[in-house]
Amino acid sequence: MAYRKLGRDNKHRRSMLATLTKQVVMNESIKTTDTRAKEVRKFVDKMITYGKKKDLVSRRKALAFLHNDKAAVDKIFNDLAKRYENRNGGYTQILKMAERHGDNSLMVILKLVQEEQPKEEKKETKKTTKKEKKETK
Numbered sequence: 001m002a003y004r005k006l007g008r009d010n011k012h013r014r015s016m017l018a019t020l021t022k023q024v025v026m027n028e029s030i031k032t033t034d035t036r037a038k039e040v041r042k043f044v045d046k047m048i049t050y051g052k053k054k055d056l057v058s059r060r061k062a063l064a065f066l067h068n069d070k071a072a073v074d075k076i077f078n079d080l081a082k083r084y085e086n087r088n089g090g091y092t093q094i095l096k097m098a099e100r101h102g103d104n105s106l107m108v109i110l111k112l113v114q115e116e117q118p119k120e121e122k123k124e125t126k127k128t129t130k131k132e133k134k135e136t137k
Contacts, residue, residue, distance in 0.1 A: 003039065004035055004038070004039045006035065006036060006039065015067075016036075017039060017040055017043055018043075018065055018066055018067055020032065020036065020040045021040055021043045021044055021047060021065070021066065022066055022067075022069055022072045024040065024044050024092070024110060024111075024112065025044065025047065025066075025072045025075055025076055025080070026071070026072055026075065028111060028112045029109055029110065029111030029112070030109070030110050030111075031097070031107060031108070031109050031110075032107070032108065032110060033100075033105050033106065033107060033108070034094070034096070034105070034106040034107070034108050037094050037108045037110040038094070040110060041092045041094070041110065043065070044091060044092050044110075044112075045089060045090075045091050045092065047062050047065070047066070047076050048076060048080050048081065048084055048091045049089075050062045050076070051076040051077045051080055051081035052081045052084065052085060054077065054081065059073060059077060062076060062077075080112070083115050084115060086115075087113075087115060090113065091112055091113055092110055092111065092112055092113065093110075093111060093112075093113050094108050094109070094110055095108060095109040095111070096108050097109060
């Protein structure tokens with residue numbers, strides 16, 4: 001099977017994944033269990049990919065999945081799409097924490113990757129020797 005059932009029926013699982021996706025988009029990080037984070041990561045990446053396409057069909061697909069949450073969709077299309085325009089996938093990272101005391105399930109932090117700002121390259125002033133000058137001529 002290509003997905004995790006997470007112990008829920010179809011409607012409950014879809015609603016839970018949409019809610020977790022909205023929380024990751026709006027807060028840029030959430031604390032959840034390992035299996036949920038691995039499943040939500042797929043949907044967060046898909047929403048950001050929709051945002052990068054910037055067409056009406058993608059906006060409607062994102063709205064349909066996120067239960068018509070216009071604030072989350074606007075953040076995806078305006079902020080996150082611009083942040084990750086030069087990145088091809090891998091928009092999230094999972095940081096493992098300790099196990100939960102009640103049921104001993106592994107807790108993780110699922111957060112969006114901070115895109116590094118391009119650094120300006122310093123022009124190196126290299127002194128050329130007399131031998132190198134002769135070779136270039």
